[in-house]
Amino acid sequence: MKRIFLALFLTLMASLSFAQDVKVVYHVSTGVETAAGILGNITNHLNAAPKDKIVVVTHGPGIDFLLSDAKDSKGREFSGQVSALASKGVEFRVCNNTLQSRSIDPSKLLMETKVIPSGVAEVARLQAKEGFVYLKP
Template sequence: MKRQLVALSFALCTAIAAAQDVKVVYHVNTGVETAAAILANINNELNASPTDKIVVVTHGPGIDFLLNNAKDSKGREFSGQVSALVGRGVEFKVCNNTLQTRKLEASSLLMEASVVPSGVAEVARLQAKEGFVYLKP
């Protein structure tokens, strides 16, 4: 009886762990030259695991693809890709410290982006307090 309870308990814990959604924070601090590949990675992840919760935290040059009218090397604006990912549940967060250092207003960002006090602090918070897995593409 005791062995059956242990086995049942283990099976329940395994099932609960498997049922939990994966939460991923993408840490982006590179410029627009890498943004298209990063957005493609996020799309690929969501195609494979549609229920994953994804938060993209940007700081430094990483915010550049979230600026109004930002374009990739082929002249395509990032706004359409960002909007499509937001439609799939992805959140985009921009470091206020970077905005202040670069003397940019929040109004210079795509409307889908939200501002956090510190990008690196947000990455740490998501990992430590909300159980997000860290990815640095």
């Protein structure tokens, strides 16, 4: 009887270890023309895997959709989608090197963002040190 319970316990523990959430970094370096599609991809990702950890790292033109009042081609602001995703745990990180090179004041960013020293260094760090899967939409 003890062996049966031990076998069941070990099976349960093994199945739980395979149910770990995936950590994903979305690397965004393109402008607002692609942002709606990227946010749609992230929404679909969370619908399929709601427990996944998602970090969006932006640099270059990729930061543009995270600026206050940024709009898509149909005139809709991105702030609502970003806020909705942030409420589901998605993190939005913005490259300070880009802000400095483009003379953009960080106060122009949506409140859901976090400024990081370097976008490309952050992508590398998340992959190498924290085991994130890399996606370039």
